[in-house]
Amino acid sequence: MTSVPPDPSWRIGRRAPNVHAYDAVTGRTRFTDDLSFPGMLHARLVRSPHAHARIVAIDAREALALPGVHAVITGRDMPVRYGIIPWTQDEYPLAVDKALFVGDPVACVAAVDEATAARAAALVRVTWEVLPHVLDPADALAPGAPQLHEETKHGNVTKSVQLSFGDVDAALAASDVVVEGEYFFGGSTHAAIEPHCAIGLWEPQGLLTVISCTQVAHYLHRELSRVLGLPHSRIRVIQPPIGGAFGGKSEPLDLEFCVAKLAMLTGRPVKLLYTREEVFYAHRGRHPMQMRFRVGATKDGRLTGCDAKTLIDGGAYASFGLVTTYYSGQLVTAPLRLAAYRLDSTRVYTNKPACGPKRGHGSVQPRFAFEVTVDRLAEQLRIDPIDLRRRNVLEAGERTINEFLIKSIGFRECLDRVEAASGWKEKFGKLPFGRGVGVAGSFYISGTNYPIYPNPMPQSAVQIKVDRSGRVTVFSGASEMGQGVDSMLAMVACEELGVELESVRVVSGDTDLTPVDLGGYSSRTTMMAGNACLYAARDIAARIREIVAREWGCPPKQVVLAGGFATDREDTSRRLEIGEAFQLAEGKIGTLGAVGHYNTPKDVHGEYRGGTIGASPAYSFTAHVAEVVVDPDTGMVNVESIWVAHDAGKPLNPMIVEGQMEGSAYMGFAEAILEEHIFHDDGLHRGPSLLEYRLPTSLDTPELRSLLVHTADPEGPYGAKEAGEGPLHPSIPAIANAIHDAVGVRIDSLPFSAAKILRAMRGPRGTAPPGR
Amino acid sequence: MTEAVRALVPISLTVNGDRVRRAVEPQTTLVELLRYQLGLTGTKQGCDKGDCGACTVLADGRPVLSCVMLAVDADGLTIETVESLAHGPTLDPLQEAFVEHGATQCGFCTPGMLMTAKALLRDTPTPTREEVKVALSGNLCRCTGYTKILDAVEAAARVPCRGDSKAP
Numbered sequence: 040m041t042s043v044p045p046d047p048s049w050r051i052g053r054r055a056p057n058v059h060a061y062d063a064v065t066g067r068t069r070f071t072d073d074l075s076f077p078g079m080l081h082a083r084l085v086r087s088p089h090a091h092a093r094i095v096a097i098d099a100r101e102a103l104a105l106p107g108v109h110a111v112i113t114g115r116d117m118p119v120r121y122g123i124i125p126w127t128q129d130e131y132p133l134a135v136d137k138a139l140f141v142g143d144p145v146a147c148v149a150a151v152d153e154a155t156a157a158r159a160a161a162l163v164r165v166t167w168e169v170l171p172h173v174l175d176p177a178d179a180l181a182p183g184a185p186q187l188h189e190e191t192k193h194g195n196v197t198k199s200v201q202l203s204f205g206d207v208d209a210a211l212a213a214s215d216v217v218v219e220g221e222y223f224f225g226g227s228t229h230a231a232i233e234p235h236c237a238i239g240l241w242e243p244q245g246l247l248t249v250i251s252c253t254q255v256a257h258y259l260h261r262e263l264s265r266v267l268g269l270p271h272s273r274i275r276v277i278q279p280p281i282g283g284a285f286g287g288k289s290e291p292l293d294l295e296f297c298v299a300k301l302a303m304l305t306g307r308p309v310k311l312l313y314t315r316e317e318v319f320y321a322h323r324g325r326h327p328m329q330m331r332f333r334v335g336a337t338k339d340g341r342l343t344g345c346d347a348k349t350l351i352d353g354g355a356y357a358s359f360g361l362v363t364t365y366y367s368g369q370l371v372t373a374p375l376r377l378a379a380y381r382l383d384s385t386r387v388y389t390n391k392p393a394c395g396p397k398r399g400h401g402s403v404q405p406r407f408a409f410e411v412t413v414d415r416l417a418e419q420l421r422i423d424p425i426d427l428r429r430r431n432v433l434e435a436g437e438r439t440i441n442e443f444l445i446k447s448i449g450f451r452e453c454l455d456r457v458e459a460a461s462g463w464k465e466k467f468g469k470l471p472f473g474r475g476v477g478v479a480g481s482f483y484i485s486g487t488n489y490p491i492y493p494n495p496m497p498q499s500a501v502q503i504k505v506d507r508s509g510r511v512t513v514f515s516g517a518s519e520m521g522q523g524v525d526s527m528l529a530m531v532a533c534e535e536l537g538v539e540l541e542s543v544r545v546v547s548g549d550t551d552l553t554p555v556d557l558g559g560y561s562s563r564t565t566m567m568a569g570n571a572c573l574y575a576a577r578d579i580a581a582r583i584r585e586i587v588a589r590e591w592g593c594p595p596k597q598v599v600l601a602g603g604f605a606t607d608r609e610d611t612s613r614r615l616e617i618g619e620a621f622q623l624a625e626g627k628i629g630t631l632g633a634v635g636h637y638n639t640p641k642d643v644h645g646e647y648r649g650g651t652i653g654a655s656p657a658y659s660f661t662a663h664v665a666e667v668v669v670d671p672d673t674g675m676v677n678v679e680s681i682w683v684a685h686d687a688g689k690p691l692n693p694m695i696v697e698g699q700m701e702g703s704a705y706m707g708f709a710e711a712i713l714e715e716h717i718f719h720d721d722g723l724h725r726g727p728s729l730l731e732y733r734l735p736t737s738l739d740t741p742e743l744r745s746l747l748v749h750t751a752d753p754e755g756p757y758g759a760k761e762a763g764e765g766p767l768h769p770s771i772p773a774i775a776n777a778i779h780d781a782v783g784v785r786i787d788s789l790p791f792s793a794a795k796i797l798r799a800m801r802g803p804r805g806t807a808p809p810g811r
Numbered sequence: 812m813t814e815a816v817r818a819l820v821p822i823s824l825t826v827n828g829d830r831v832r833r834a835v836e837p838q839t840t841l842v843e844l845l846r847y848q849l850g851l852t853g854t855k856q857g858c859d860k861g862d863c864g865a866c867t868v869l870a871d872g873r874p875v876l877s878c879v880m881l882a883v884d885a886d887g888l889t890i891e892t893v894e895s896l897a898h899g900p901t902l903d904p905l906q907e908a909f910v911e912h913g914a915t916q917c918g919f920c921t922p923g924m925l926m927t928a929k930a931l932l933r934d935t936p937t938p939t940r941e942e943v944k945v946a947l948s949g950n951l952c953r954c955t956g957y958t959k960i961l962d963a964v965e966a967a968a969r970v971p972c973r974g975d976s977k978a979p
Contacts, residue, residue: 063918066853282919521917
């Protein structure tokens with residue numbers, strides 16, 4: 040584009056360290072629990088020991104009498120329902136009438152230190168009327184089942200969605216092959232290594248500050264205002280760096296309301312840090328789903344129709360469940376073209392910790408079911424499963440059967456890359472018995488097209504301040520939680536303003552200091568905050584170029600800001616250090632600042648009810664090949680390698696994108712093989728610790744090989760799309776399909792435990808195929 | 812808990828080269844002493860029961876889980892935390908490698924990872940990838956899938972004079 044190609048080492052798309060990495064390696068990152076304030080009190084929650092029980096009375100006198108205890112609050116102190124989805128607000132910060140799961144909080148104590156608060160919490164006497172409880176979603180639908188929420192119209196149903204596109208029955212009837220499968224995806228949880236923590240601060244003039252490791256400072260801001268009855272303008276939410284989240288910190292939770300209320304009551308700072316056990320009960324993780332998928336194809340491997348029916352176990356509260364219910368059906372319609380599709384998804388309340396969004400919200404489970412069903416089709420059709428997928432890939436510019444517009448798609452190349460890198464052609468169906476490879480693909484949204492509550496305002500905004508010192512400051516409400524959003528913003532600012540990465544400071548996650556951003560969820564940040572930053576930076580860069588051009592007497596387009604200089608592209612010997620260019624501009628037009636915002640295009644989805652959920656400005660695509668070794672004597676699976684090819688559009692920082700791909704593949708592997716979020720009959724969690732829940736260690740984790748596939752998305756900043764959630768989806772079905780290639784059995788429920796595999800191998804249908 | 816149990820116990824230890832004298836409650840853990848009494852918040856607490864490794868520090872050169880070690884048991888020991896890893900303004904090669912290789916994402920496990928890796932490289936200057944995996948298997952990371960952490964430790968092992976001396 041220019042006769043002065045800037046040094047590529049300066050350009051967007053280069054590998055660059057995370058801007059927070061130096062803080063991380065020196066221990067200087069200040070997470071929420073690393074903060075303390077003079078006179079700070081510590082809070083502990085009192086939680087229900089019953090899965091379903093009415094609160095008859097709460098007596099806090101003994102707790103309050105304990106020296107060092109400053110306050111005890113109960114549900115009656117904040118009797119306002121809230122919830123992340125405006126139409127399904129069904130929880131209180133502390134239960135008011137009933138506890139709906141073991142661990143549901145009913146009271147909160149503030150004391151001088153954690154130990155005193157814990158002792159006082161044990162002294163809060165709750166009189167319970169224990170009610171019958173229900174843990175299984177099918178039981179919860181049965182007539183006479185205990186009803187969790189008395190106000191709901193449809194028994195224990197949170198949401199039920201039926202959508203149909205084309206004539207599925209006719210399509211399946213006309214198919215040469217139809218495969219039907221029943222699948223079960225057990226729940227899983229996020230298990231970020233940082234436990235949730237929040238601090239409440241109250242200033243006597245009526246200003247509340249809540250510091251929290253939330254992914255959604257803006258939604259927390261709104262809900263604090265509603266529940267506490269304070270105007271938005273009197274509330275500040277600060278989100279320090281987050282020690283991992285993965286969706287587990289993406290809605291307001293009890294602790295944030297409690298520290299706020301307790302700070303307001305006591306006038307002192309109040310901190311609440313969950314124990315690890317409490318993190319498991321706070322949950323909001325992946326929904327267990329019971330899925331029946333029927334998929335048809337013609338002899339030549341063209342997919343005809345897909346019929347999906349899904350029962351979703353929601354746990355005690357709605358959380359994001361309305362959206363989850365749609366996602367469980369809406370996000371299987373690419374990258375493979377379906378001629379007809381029907382979905383029937385129902386989410387049900389049960390007396391367990393509420394499920395919510397975990398990385399790949401709502402769509403990881405059906406992706407497992409769909410990709411395994413496609414693998415079975417390939418087997419029946421005697422077509423290589425990569426080839427079968429290739430025959431059905433959507434094209435750029437095409438709409439999915441449920442009318443989502445695909446503007447860019449690199450899925451074909453994803454398949455090519457994993458096929459070549461894994462040595463697929465030499466391995467599939469050819470490895471010795473016990474060793475196998477499997478493939479799967481997926482797509483994912485780069486942000487949701489619409490905010491959680493309807494409003495016409497921007498989804499993301501950025502302010503940029505350009506300083507005469509040569510420094511650029513980016514103010515962003517986006518939530519940094521390790522995924523690299525601050526680095527992304529800094530790199531965008533560098534690219535447009537020509538400064539060094541070290542000259543950019545990103546101020547983020549503070550509702551008083553930064554413009555709004557709806558939060559770190561649905562893989563929206565690069566698309567939305569990235570574009571907002573791009574627009575702001577281009578605005579200010581244009582003004583600076585114009586001033587420099589006027590000084591040089593040339594057209595503004597002749598001035599390039601890159602590599603630390605403003606340079607005349609026609610005469611590269613004429614240049615100014617970038618700081619001098621900033622000073623020149625400031626001298627001519629005054630203080631330099633700009634704003635940018637992003638809102639989504641509205642023509643990317645259908646007009647039917649629910650057509651907006653799953654709609655996104657851009658979609659990422661992923662293919663995985665997994666290679667496994669199954670010990671035929673024990674059934675133990677060792678996942679040796681996962682090749683991950685991901686179309687993230689243009690990767691703005693390949694090192695960070697790879698990190699997202701590897702972390703995603705790891706997390707999918709973990710769900711496939713090790714992790715179980717399961718409960719005893721009385722509603723008690725079976726293993727609420729990282730050891731028992733079984734997080735993978737460095738020894739368990741496969742070798743993860745990232746393969747970046749470039750496309751240029753017309754909507755994303757510089758063509759970029761998401762990378763944080765899409766690459767998780769294919770891990771699980773790729774491993775399932777590899778197990779089949781290795782030992783000839785299909786394991787249709789998660790996790791793929793040794794016992795299940797052994798049982799399948801010894802069963803009548805699991806007889807190992809001869810000759811392998 | 813009775814008041815008698817809470818009687819304070821005097822301890823004396825070396826933390827990051829500094830002599831530290833404190834009187835602690837007997838149930839105080841080393842991580843609590845470091846974080847909440849000495850203000851060394853670089854050491855993180857992820858589970859408080861020895862599962863995650865985020866609280867790993869070196870005690871007389873050996874990696875220990877400071878959440879399951881009582882402060883009174885650290886009496887007389889030399890403790891190193893992540894805050895001591897850099898040599899003045901110069902980062903340890905391990906720290907540089909973690910930055911350069913993208914081994915940090917959220918950064919919460921990073922201090923514990925670094926301390927475990929530091930002990931490994933002191934004992935085994937050129938470990939195999941498998942040895943690195945074994946050494947780090949007590950430190951959980953939820954973000955990276957470990958790949959870039961392993962890459963970083965291997966890269967740091969390739970740096971000559973790994974920062975334990977001032978030699979160039």
